[in-house]
Amino acid sequence: MIKVGIIGGAGYTAGELIRLLLHHPDAEIAFVHSSSNAKNLLTDVHEGLLGETDMKFTDRMPLKSVDVLFLCMGHGKSAEFLAEHPASQNLRIIDLAQDFRISSPDHDYVYGLPELNREEIVHARHVANPGCFATAIQLGLLPLAANWLLHSDVNVNAITGSTGAGVKPSATTHFSWRMGNMSIYKPFRHQHIAEIRQSLAQLQPGFEAAIDFIPYRGDFARGIFCTEVVRVDPAVSEEDFVKLYKQFYETAAFTHYVDCDIDLKQVVNTNKALVHVQKIENKLLVTSVIDNLLKGASGQAVQNMNLMFGLDEHAGLNLKPSAF
Numbered sequence: 001m002i003k004v005g006i007i008g009g010a011g012y013t014a015g016e017l018i019r020l021l022l023h024h025p026d027a028e029i030a031f032v033h034s035s036s037n038a039k040n041l042l043t044d045v046h047e048g049l050l051g052e053t054d055m056k057f058t059d060r061m062p063l064k065s066v067d068v069l070f071l072c073m074g075h076g077k078s079a080e081f082l083a084e085h086p087a088s089q090n091l092r093i094i095d096l097a098q099d100f101r102i103s104s105p106d107h108d109y110v111y112g113l114p115e116l117n118r119e120e121i122v123h124a125r126h127v128a129n130p131g132c133f134a135t136a137i138q139l140g141l142l143p144l145a146a147n148w149l150l151h152s153d154v155n156v157n158a159i160t161g162s163t164g165a166g167v168k169p170s171a172t173t174h175f176s177w178r179m180g181n182m183s184i185y186k187p188f189r190h191q192h193i194a195e196i197r198q199s200l201a202q203l204q205p206g207f208e209a210a211i212d213f214i215p216y217r218g219d220f221a222r223g224i225f226c227t228e229v230v231r232v233d234p235a236v237s238e239e240d241f242v243k244l245y246k247q248f249y250e251t252a253a254f255t256h257y258v259d260c261d262i263d264l265k266q267v268v269n270t271n272k273a274l275v276h277v278q279k280i281e282n283k284l285l286v287t288s289v290i291d292n293l294l295k296g297a298s299g300q301a302v303q304n305m306n307l308m309f310g311l312d313e314h315a316g317l318n319l320k321p322s323a324f
Helices: 012-022 077-084 114-122 132-146 193-203 238-249 298-308
Strands: 002-007 027-033 068-071 092-095 126-128 154-160 211-217 224-231 255-257 273-280 283-290
Touching: 002 012, 012 027, 012 298, 068 077, 068 298, 092 298, 114 132, 114 193, 114 298, 132 154, 132 193, 132 211, 132 224, 132 238, 132 273, 132 283, 193 211, 238 255, 238 273
Parallel strands: 002 027, 002 068, 068 092, 092 126, 154 211, 255 273
Antiparallel strands: 154 224, 224 283, 273 283
């Protein structure tokens, strides 16, 4: 049984992670750390776990008692935490923040997108979980990069639910502002662009085109709906593009190319990603959808844990979408 520790246990991603691990056949939560909630029940914060656990948050960090540590803190906090609390070389770490997503000689973290780096993740001690927008966007573009088909600027529009902003309230997350509303933020300068560019260049060295990404805030709680427009050779048929997408994802555990139009409800509350393409003259329209808290965060983190410990990728992740 894999012993699990969680640092930063009060946020949305931690709540989803706890929910998944409580029912994981090969994992057991040893502790959930939260200084501000120490000695309180997990269900005092994560009410969706009522009836499933009587565990309490702790301000202790018995790192030697666990096999894997999930870091669910804010961006910039993971590196700070590890500098203050050096971990054993044997401890596997999965960081859900952005601290180690960009490759550097200063760290050994593997970028944890299984559709890109599966074999590296299997042998990794440390994994940097991808960002939610980055996951959805990359899954739409990786097959093109793998076939050296990205030759011009990529135009991306993606809309996310309010949980993508985290549990701490802000002016743009209040229900009264968000409901029936829509807005953009960080156009052309979202922090996930760097990791997207890194992954595309990994498959298509020399890729330097612009990624013109416009993120939107949606008036729903969870999910990311993404469209990407790429200029392509008009002589290449839509059927050829469909074939290369299907080939690229034919062995992927959770990412599926589908022939029909896709929507958010097909993936919300699951670890699935769905991808669809449509070619119109010299433009390829790619649509991709994920649940931002699962495939975009905690579900993918558990998927990475499964790979790191030699388990079936689906372990603890056989989640079904709502019928409505």
